[in-house]
Amino acid sequence: MAQCHGLAWEEATPVRTFRWSRGLGHFPGWWWAASTGRHVGFESWLEQDRLILLDFDPDVVGIASQPFWLHWHDGKEKRHHAPDYFVRLADGRARVVDVRAEDQVDERTAEAFAATDLACSAVGWEFEHVGAPDPALMANLRWLARYRHPRCAGRPEIAARLQEIFAVPTPSLTGAEDAGDRVAVLPALFHLMWRQELVADLVHERLGPSTLVRAAGSVGGSW
Incomplete structure:
Protein backbone atom coordinates (compact mmCIF):
# COMPACT_ATOMS: atom_id res chain seq x y z
CA MET A 1 0.00 0.00 0.00
CA GLY A 131 -25.99 0.70 2.38
CA ALA A 132 -29.33 1.46 0.76
CA PRO A 133 -29.78 5.16 -0.08
CA ASP A 134 -32.89 7.25 0.58
CA PRO A 135 -35.61 5.88 -1.74
CA ALA A 136 -37.14 9.26 -2.63
CA LEU A 137 -33.77 10.75 -3.50
CA MET A 138 -32.86 7.75 -5.63
CA ALA A 139 -36.16 7.84 -7.50
CA ASN A 140 -35.50 11.46 -8.43
CA LEU A 141 -31.86 10.91 -9.37
CA ARG A 142 -32.69 7.90 -11.55
CA TRP A 143 -35.01 10.20 -13.50
CA LEU A 144 -32.53 13.06 -13.78
CA ALA A 145 -29.74 10.65 -14.73
CA ARG A 146 -31.56 9.95 -17.98
CA TYR A 147 -30.60 13.47 -19.00
CA ARG A 148 -27.01 13.48 -17.76
CA HIS A 149 -25.40 13.33 -21.22
CA PRO A 150 -24.26 16.72 -22.60
CA ARG A 151 -26.43 16.21 -25.68
CA CYS A 152 -29.46 16.90 -23.48
CA ALA A 153 -28.27 20.43 -22.76
CA GLY A 154 -29.87 21.76 -25.93
CA ARG A 155 -29.19 25.20 -27.33
CA PRO A 156 -27.34 27.73 -25.14
CA GLU A 157 -30.22 30.19 -25.35
CA ILE A 158 -32.55 27.64 -23.76
CA ALA A 159 -30.25 27.21 -20.77
CA ALA A 160 -29.93 30.98 -20.42
CA ARG A 161 -33.70 31.40 -20.53
CA LEU A 162 -34.21 28.70 -17.89
CA GLN A 163 -31.67 30.36 -15.60
CA GLU A 164 -33.56 33.62 -15.99
CA ILE A 165 -36.97 32.08 -15.29
CA PHE A 166 -35.85 30.06 -12.29
CA ALA A 167 -34.03 32.97 -10.65
CA VAL A 168 -37.00 32.75 -8.29
CA PRO A 169 -38.59 29.43 -7.23
CA THR A 170 -41.03 28.39 -9.96
CA PRO A 171 -42.99 25.17 -10.62
CA SER A 172 -40.96 23.08 -13.05
CA LEU A 173 -43.58 22.71 -15.78
CA THR A 174 -44.65 26.36 -15.58
CA GLY A 175 -41.07 27.47 -16.01
CA ALA A 176 -40.42 25.04 -18.84
CA GLU A 177 -43.47 26.21 -20.78
CA ASP A 178 -42.48 29.84 -20.26
CA ALA A 179 -39.10 29.01 -21.81
CA GLY A 180 -40.57 27.58 -25.01
CA ASP A 181 -41.59 24.26 -26.55
CA ARG A 182 -41.58 21.74 -23.70
CA VAL A 183 -40.24 19.02 -26.02
CA ALA A 184 -37.05 21.03 -26.47
CA VAL A 185 -36.98 22.63 -23.04
CA LEU A 186 -37.63 19.75 -20.61
CA PRO A 187 -34.47 17.77 -21.49
CA ALA A 188 -32.43 20.93 -20.98
CA LEU A 189 -34.21 21.60 -17.69
CA PHE A 190 -33.49 18.11 -16.36
CA HIS A 191 -29.89 18.30 -17.60
CA LEU A 192 -29.34 21.53 -15.67
CA MET A 193 -30.88 19.90 -12.61
CA TRP A 194 -28.51 16.96 -12.99
CA ARG A 195 -25.62 19.41 -13.18
CA GLN A 196 -27.11 21.18 -10.13
CA GLU A 197 -27.19 24.50 -11.94
CA LEU A 198 -30.92 24.36 -11.21
CA VAL A 199 -31.93 22.80 -7.88
CA ALA A 200 -35.02 21.41 -6.17
CA ASP A 201 -35.86 19.45 -3.03
CA LEU A 202 -34.96 15.94 -4.18
CA VAL A 203 -35.30 14.29 -0.77
CA HIS A 204 -38.77 15.11 0.51
CA GLU A 205 -40.89 14.81 -2.62
CA ARG A 206 -40.98 13.14 -6.01
CA LEU A 207 -40.24 15.37 -8.98
CA GLY A 208 -43.36 16.49 -10.79
CA PRO A 209 -44.95 19.40 -12.68
CA SER A 210 -45.45 21.38 -9.46
CA THR A 211 -41.96 20.83 -8.03
CA LEU A 212 -40.41 24.18 -7.19
CA VAL A 213 -37.13 24.71 -9.03
CA ARG A 214 -34.68 27.56 -8.63
CA ALA A 215 -31.28 28.57 -9.94
CA ALA A 216 -28.40 27.45 -7.75
CA GLY A 217 -27.27 30.26 -5.50
CA SER A 218 -30.48 32.25 -5.88
CA VAL A 219 -32.52 33.44 -2.93
CA GLY A 220 -35.79 31.82 -1.98
CA GLY A 221 -35.23 28.17 -1.11
CA SER A 222 -34.00 26.20 1.89
CA TRP A 223 -32.90 23.06 0.03
Missing part, protein backbone atom coordinates in the same frame (compact mmCIF):
# COMPACT_ATOMS: atom_id res chain seq x y z
CA ALA A 2 2.81 2.41 0.88
CA GLN A 3 4.37 1.91 -2.56
CA CYS A 4 1.26 2.20 -4.69
CA HIS A 5 -1.17 4.47 -2.84
CA GLY A 6 -0.09 7.51 -4.88
CA LEU A 7 -1.09 5.97 -8.21
CA ALA A 8 -4.14 7.09 -10.19
CA TRP A 9 -6.41 4.32 -8.93
CA GLU A 10 -9.42 6.14 -10.36
CA GLU A 11 -8.16 4.97 -13.78
CA ALA A 12 -7.75 1.33 -12.72
CA THR A 13 -9.49 -1.46 -14.60
CA PRO A 14 -11.54 -3.96 -12.56
CA VAL A 15 -9.52 -6.80 -11.02
CA ARG A 16 -12.53 -9.10 -11.31
CA THR A 17 -14.61 -9.90 -14.37
CA PHE A 18 -18.22 -8.73 -14.44
CA ARG A 19 -20.18 -11.79 -15.55
CA TRP A 20 -23.63 -11.87 -17.12
CA SER A 21 -25.37 -15.22 -16.79
CA ARG A 22 -28.86 -16.43 -16.01
CA GLY A 23 -29.29 -17.56 -12.44
CA LEU A 24 -26.38 -15.62 -10.96
CA GLY A 25 -28.67 -13.89 -8.49
CA HIS A 26 -27.26 -10.40 -9.10
CA PHE A 27 -27.40 -7.74 -11.77
CA PRO A 28 -24.06 -6.64 -13.27
CA GLY A 29 -23.65 -3.88 -15.83
CA TRP A 30 -21.83 -0.70 -16.85
CA TRP A 31 -22.73 2.88 -15.96
CA TRP A 32 -21.61 5.76 -18.17
CA ALA A 33 -20.46 8.43 -15.71
CA ALA A 34 -21.09 11.97 -16.91
CA SER A 35 -18.57 13.26 -14.35
CA THR A 36 -15.70 11.34 -15.96
CA GLY A 37 -16.91 10.37 -19.43
CA ARG A 38 -16.04 6.74 -18.69
CA HIS A 39 -17.94 3.52 -18.05
CA VAL A 40 -17.84 2.10 -14.52
CA GLY A 41 -18.92 -1.43 -13.65
CA PHE A 42 -21.44 -2.51 -11.04
CA GLU A 43 -22.68 -5.87 -9.81
CA SER A 44 -26.07 -5.08 -8.26
CA TRP A 45 -28.89 -2.55 -8.31
CA LEU A 46 -27.54 -1.21 -5.02
CA GLU A 47 -24.11 -0.64 -6.55
CA GLN A 48 -25.72 1.06 -9.54
CA ASP A 49 -27.59 3.40 -7.20
CA ARG A 50 -24.30 4.26 -5.49
CA LEU A 51 -22.74 5.02 -8.87
CA ILE A 52 -25.59 7.40 -9.65
CA LEU A 53 -25.00 9.17 -6.34
CA LEU A 54 -21.26 9.39 -6.98
CA ASP A 55 -21.82 10.66 -10.52
CA PHE A 56 -24.19 13.33 -9.17
CA ASP A 57 -21.71 14.48 -6.51
CA PRO A 58 -19.83 17.57 -7.78
CA ASP A 59 -16.85 16.73 -5.56
CA VAL A 60 -16.24 13.42 -7.38
CA VAL A 61 -13.83 13.59 -10.33
CA GLY A 62 -12.85 9.94 -10.72
CA ILE A 63 -14.43 6.52 -10.10
CA ALA A 64 -13.08 3.00 -10.61
CA SER A 65 -14.86 -0.25 -9.78
CA GLN A 66 -13.19 -3.27 -8.17
CA PRO A 67 -9.86 -1.36 -8.34
CA PHE A 68 -7.55 -3.72 -6.42
CA TRP A 69 -7.24 -6.85 -4.30
CA LEU A 70 -6.41 -6.37 -0.64
CA HIS A 71 -4.66 -9.39 0.95
CA TRP A 72 -4.12 -9.97 4.66
CA HIS A 73 -3.90 -12.70 7.28
CA ASP A 74 -6.48 -12.66 10.07
CA GLY A 75 -4.44 -14.85 12.39
CA LYS A 76 -6.14 -18.02 11.23
CA GLU A 77 -6.15 -17.90 7.45
CA LYS A 78 -5.27 -15.82 4.42
CA ARG A 79 -8.01 -13.43 3.38
CA HIS A 80 -8.61 -11.19 0.36
CA HIS A 81 -11.15 -8.57 -0.61
CA ALA A 82 -11.78 -6.37 -3.65
CA PRO A 83 -13.51 -3.11 -2.59
CA ASP A 84 -16.38 -1.97 -4.78
CA TYR A 85 -15.14 1.50 -5.72
CA PHE A 86 -12.17 3.82 -5.58
CA VAL A 87 -13.24 7.47 -5.70
CA ARG A 88 -11.06 10.50 -6.36
CA LEU A 89 -12.33 13.81 -5.01
CA ALA A 90 -11.73 17.25 -6.48
CA ASP A 91 -9.38 18.24 -3.66
CA GLY A 92 -7.20 15.18 -4.31
CA ARG A 93 -8.49 13.03 -1.46
CA ALA A 94 -9.06 9.32 -2.07
CA ARG A 95 -12.03 7.33 -0.82
CA VAL A 96 -12.59 3.58 -0.98
CA VAL A 97 -16.25 2.56 -0.94
CA ASP A 98 -17.88 -0.78 -0.18
CA VAL A 99 -21.58 -1.16 -0.95
CA ARG A 100 -23.64 -3.63 1.05
CA ALA A 101 -27.10 -3.42 2.61
CA GLU A 102 -26.88 -3.40 6.40
CA ASP A 103 -28.87 -6.61 6.76
CA GLN A 104 -26.44 -8.35 4.40
CA VAL A 105 -23.31 -7.61 6.45
CA ASP A 106 -22.39 -10.83 8.23
CA GLU A 107 -19.42 -11.32 10.55
CA ARG A 108 -17.02 -12.25 7.78
CA THR A 109 -18.04 -9.25 5.66
CA ALA A 110 -17.66 -6.93 8.65
CA GLU A 111 -14.14 -8.28 9.18
CA ALA A 112 -13.28 -7.56 5.52
CA PHE A 113 -14.59 -4.02 5.82
CA ALA A 114 -12.61 -3.48 9.03
CA ALA A 115 -9.41 -4.73 7.38
CA THR A 116 -10.02 -2.45 4.39
CA ASP A 117 -10.63 0.52 6.68
CA LEU A 118 -7.38 -0.19 8.53
CA ALA A 119 -5.37 -0.47 5.31
CA CYS A 120 -6.87 2.74 3.91
CA SER A 121 -6.14 4.65 7.12
CA ALA A 122 -2.49 3.59 6.90
CA VAL A 123 -2.04 5.50 3.63
CA GLY A 124 -4.37 8.44 4.28
CA TRP A 125 -7.36 7.20 2.29
CA GLU A 126 -10.93 7.43 3.50
CA PHE A 127 -13.04 4.29 3.75
CA GLU A 128 -16.82 4.21 3.64
CA HIS A 129 -19.30 1.36 3.90
CA VAL A 130 -22.64 2.45 2.44
Whole structure:
Protein backbone atom coordinates (compact mmCIF):
# COMPACT_ATOMS: atom_id res chain seq x y z
CA MET A 1 0.00 0.00 0.00
CA ALA A 2 2.81 2.41 0.88
CA GLN A 3 4.37 1.91 -2.56
CA CYS A 4 1.26 2.20 -4.69
CA HIS A 5 -1.17 4.47 -2.84
CA GLY A 6 -0.09 7.51 -4.88
CA LEU A 7 -1.09 5.97 -8.21
CA ALA A 8 -4.14 7.09 -10.19
CA TRP A 9 -6.41 4.32 -8.93
CA GLU A 10 -9.42 6.14 -10.36
CA GLU A 11 -8.16 4.97 -13.78
CA ALA A 12 -7.75 1.33 -12.72
CA THR A 13 -9.49 -1.46 -14.60
CA PRO A 14 -11.54 -3.96 -12.56
CA VAL A 15 -9.52 -6.80 -11.02
CA ARG A 16 -12.53 -9.10 -11.31
CA THR A 17 -14.61 -9.90 -14.37
CA PHE A 18 -18.22 -8.73 -14.44
CA ARG A 19 -20.18 -11.79 -15.55
CA TRP A 20 -23.63 -11.87 -17.12
CA SER A 21 -25.37 -15.22 -16.79
CA ARG A 22 -28.86 -16.43 -16.01
CA GLY A 23 -29.29 -17.56 -12.44
CA LEU A 24 -26.38 -15.62 -10.96
CA GLY A 25 -28.67 -13.89 -8.49
CA HIS A 26 -27.26 -10.40 -9.10
CA PHE A 27 -27.40 -7.74 -11.77
CA PRO A 28 -24.06 -6.64 -13.27
CA GLY A 29 -23.65 -3.88 -15.83
CA TRP A 30 -21.83 -0.70 -16.85
CA TRP A 31 -22.73 2.88 -15.96
CA TRP A 32 -21.61 5.76 -18.17
CA ALA A 33 -20.46 8.43 -15.71
CA ALA A 34 -21.09 11.97 -16.91
CA SER A 35 -18.57 13.26 -14.35
CA THR A 36 -15.70 11.34 -15.96
CA GLY A 37 -16.91 10.37 -19.43
CA ARG A 38 -16.04 6.74 -18.69
CA HIS A 39 -17.94 3.52 -18.05
CA VAL A 40 -17.84 2.10 -14.52
CA GLY A 41 -18.92 -1.43 -13.65
CA PHE A 42 -21.44 -2.51 -11.04
CA GLU A 43 -22.68 -5.87 -9.81
CA SER A 44 -26.07 -5.08 -8.26
CA TRP A 45 -28.89 -2.55 -8.31
CA LEU A 46 -27.54 -1.21 -5.02
CA GLU A 47 -24.11 -0.64 -6.55
CA GLN A 48 -25.72 1.06 -9.54
CA ASP A 49 -27.59 3.40 -7.20
CA ARG A 50 -24.30 4.26 -5.49
CA LEU A 51 -22.74 5.02 -8.87
CA ILE A 52 -25.59 7.40 -9.65
CA LEU A 53 -25.00 9.17 -6.34
CA LEU A 54 -21.26 9.39 -6.98
CA ASP A 55 -21.82 10.66 -10.52
CA PHE A 56 -24.19 13.33 -9.17
CA ASP A 57 -21.71 14.48 -6.51
CA PRO A 58 -19.83 17.57 -7.78
CA ASP A 59 -16.85 16.73 -5.56
CA VAL A 60 -16.24 13.42 -7.38
CA VAL A 61 -13.83 13.59 -10.33
CA GLY A 62 -12.85 9.94 -10.72
CA ILE A 63 -14.43 6.52 -10.10
CA ALA A 64 -13.08 3.00 -10.61
CA SER A 65 -14.86 -0.25 -9.78
CA GLN A 66 -13.19 -3.27 -8.17
CA PRO A 67 -9.86 -1.36 -8.34
CA PHE A 68 -7.55 -3.72 -6.42
CA TRP A 69 -7.24 -6.85 -4.30
CA LEU A 70 -6.41 -6.37 -0.64
CA HIS A 71 -4.66 -9.39 0.95
CA TRP A 72 -4.12 -9.97 4.66
CA HIS A 73 -3.90 -12.70 7.28
CA ASP A 74 -6.48 -12.66 10.07
CA GLY A 75 -4.44 -14.85 12.39
CA LYS A 76 -6.14 -18.02 11.23
CA GLU A 77 -6.15 -17.90 7.45
CA LYS A 78 -5.27 -15.82 4.42
CA ARG A 79 -8.01 -13.43 3.38
CA HIS A 80 -8.61 -11.19 0.36
CA HIS A 81 -11.15 -8.57 -0.61
CA ALA A 82 -11.78 -6.37 -3.65
CA PRO A 83 -13.51 -3.11 -2.59
CA ASP A 84 -16.38 -1.97 -4.78
CA TYR A 85 -15.14 1.50 -5.72
CA PHE A 86 -12.17 3.82 -5.58
CA VAL A 87 -13.24 7.47 -5.70
CA ARG A 88 -11.06 10.50 -6.36
CA LEU A 89 -12.33 13.81 -5.01
CA ALA A 90 -11.73 17.25 -6.48
CA ASP A 91 -9.38 18.24 -3.66
CA GLY A 92 -7.20 15.18 -4.31
CA ARG A 93 -8.49 13.03 -1.46
CA ALA A 94 -9.06 9.32 -2.07
CA ARG A 95 -12.03 7.33 -0.82
CA VAL A 96 -12.59 3.58 -0.98
CA VAL A 97 -16.25 2.56 -0.94
CA ASP A 98 -17.88 -0.78 -0.18
CA VAL A 99 -21.58 -1.16 -0.95
CA ARG A 100 -23.64 -3.63 1.05
CA ALA A 101 -27.10 -3.42 2.61
CA GLU A 102 -26.88 -3.40 6.40
CA ASP A 103 -28.87 -6.61 6.76
CA GLN A 104 -26.44 -8.35 4.40
CA VAL A 105 -23.31 -7.61 6.45
CA ASP A 106 -22.39 -10.83 8.23
CA GLU A 107 -19.42 -11.32 10.55
CA ARG A 108 -17.02 -12.25 7.78
CA THR A 109 -18.04 -9.25 5.66
CA ALA A 110 -17.66 -6.93 8.65
CA GLU A 111 -14.14 -8.28 9.18
CA ALA A 112 -13.28 -7.56 5.52
CA PHE A 113 -14.59 -4.02 5.82
CA ALA A 114 -12.61 -3.48 9.03
CA ALA A 115 -9.41 -4.73 7.38
CA THR A 116 -10.02 -2.45 4.39
CA ASP A 117 -10.63 0.52 6.68
CA LEU A 118 -7.38 -0.19 8.53
CA ALA A 119 -5.37 -0.47 5.31
CA CYS A 120 -6.87 2.74 3.91
CA SER A 121 -6.14 4.65 7.12
CA ALA A 122 -2.49 3.59 6.90
CA VAL A 123 -2.04 5.50 3.63
CA GLY A 124 -4.37 8.44 4.28
CA TRP A 125 -7.36 7.20 2.29
CA GLU A 126 -10.93 7.43 3.50
CA PHE A 127 -13.04 4.29 3.75
CA GLU A 128 -16.82 4.21 3.64
CA HIS A 129 -19.30 1.36 3.90
CA VAL A 130 -22.64 2.45 2.44
CA GLY A 131 -25.99 0.70 2.38
CA ALA A 132 -29.33 1.46 0.76
CA PRO A 133 -29.78 5.16 -0.08
CA ASP A 134 -32.89 7.25 0.58
CA PRO A 135 -35.61 5.88 -1.74
CA ALA A 136 -37.14 9.26 -2.63
CA LEU A 137 -33.77 10.75 -3.50
CA MET A 138 -32.86 7.75 -5.63
CA ALA A 139 -36.16 7.84 -7.50
CA ASN A 140 -35.50 11.46 -8.43
CA LEU A 141 -31.86 10.91 -9.37
CA ARG A 142 -32.69 7.90 -11.55
CA TRP A 143 -35.01 10.20 -13.50
CA LEU A 144 -32.53 13.06 -13.78
CA ALA A 145 -29.74 10.65 -14.73
CA ARG A 146 -31.56 9.95 -17.98
CA TYR A 147 -30.60 13.47 -19.00
CA ARG A 148 -27.01 13.48 -17.76
CA HIS A 149 -25.40 13.33 -21.22
CA PRO A 150 -24.26 16.72 -22.60
CA ARG A 151 -26.43 16.21 -25.68
CA CYS A 152 -29.46 16.90 -23.48
CA ALA A 153 -28.27 20.43 -22.76
CA GLY A 154 -29.87 21.76 -25.93
CA ARG A 155 -29.19 25.20 -27.33
CA PRO A 156 -27.34 27.73 -25.14
CA GLU A 157 -30.22 30.19 -25.35
CA ILE A 158 -32.55 27.64 -23.76
CA ALA A 159 -30.25 27.21 -20.77
CA ALA A 160 -29.93 30.98 -20.42
CA ARG A 161 -33.70 31.40 -20.53
CA LEU A 162 -34.21 28.70 -17.89
CA GLN A 163 -31.67 30.36 -15.60
CA GLU A 164 -33.56 33.62 -15.99
CA ILE A 165 -36.97 32.08 -15.29
CA PHE A 166 -35.85 30.06 -12.29
CA ALA A 167 -34.03 32.97 -10.65
CA VAL A 168 -37.00 32.75 -8.29
CA PRO A 169 -38.59 29.43 -7.23
CA THR A 170 -41.03 28.39 -9.96
CA PRO A 171 -42.99 25.17 -10.62
CA SER A 172 -40.96 23.08 -13.05
CA LEU A 173 -43.58 22.71 -15.78
CA THR A 174 -44.65 26.36 -15.58
CA GLY A 175 -41.07 27.47 -16.01
CA ALA A 176 -40.42 25.04 -18.84
CA GLU A 177 -43.47 26.21 -20.78
CA ASP A 178 -42.48 29.84 -20.26
CA ALA A 179 -39.10 29.01 -21.81
CA GLY A 180 -40.57 27.58 -25.01
CA ASP A 181 -41.59 24.26 -26.55
CA ARG A 182 -41.58 21.74 -23.70
CA VAL A 183 -40.24 19.02 -26.02
CA ALA A 184 -37.05 21.03 -26.47
CA VAL A 185 -36.98 22.63 -23.04
CA LEU A 186 -37.63 19.75 -20.61
CA PRO A 187 -34.47 17.77 -21.49
CA ALA A 188 -32.43 20.93 -20.98
CA LEU A 189 -34.21 21.60 -17.69
CA PHE A 190 -33.49 18.11 -16.36
CA HIS A 191 -29.89 18.30 -17.60
CA LEU A 192 -29.34 21.53 -15.67
CA MET A 193 -30.88 19.90 -12.61
CA TRP A 194 -28.51 16.96 -12.99
CA ARG A 195 -25.62 19.41 -13.18
CA GLN A 196 -27.11 21.18 -10.13
CA GLU A 197 -27.19 24.50 -11.94
CA LEU A 198 -30.92 24.36 -11.21
CA VAL A 199 -31.93 22.80 -7.88
CA ALA A 200 -35.02 21.41 -6.17
CA ASP A 201 -35.86 19.45 -3.03
CA LEU A 202 -34.96 15.94 -4.18
CA VAL A 203 -35.30 14.29 -0.77
CA HIS A 204 -38.77 15.11 0.51
CA GLU A 205 -40.89 14.81 -2.62
CA ARG A 206 -40.98 13.14 -6.01
CA LEU A 207 -40.24 15.37 -8.98
CA GLY A 208 -43.36 16.49 -10.79
CA PRO A 209 -44.95 19.40 -12.68
CA SER A 210 -45.45 21.38 -9.46
CA THR A 211 -41.96 20.83 -8.03
CA LEU A 212 -40.41 24.18 -7.19
CA VAL A 213 -37.13 24.71 -9.03
CA ARG A 214 -34.68 27.56 -8.63
CA ALA A 215 -31.28 28.57 -9.94
CA ALA A 216 -28.40 27.45 -7.75
CA GLY A 217 -27.27 30.26 -5.50
CA SER A 218 -30.48 32.25 -5.88
CA VAL A 219 -32.52 33.44 -2.93
CA GLY A 220 -35.79 31.82 -1.98
CA GLY A 221 -35.23 28.17 -1.11
CA SER A 222 -34.00 26.20 1.89
CA TRP A 223 -32.90 23.06 0.03
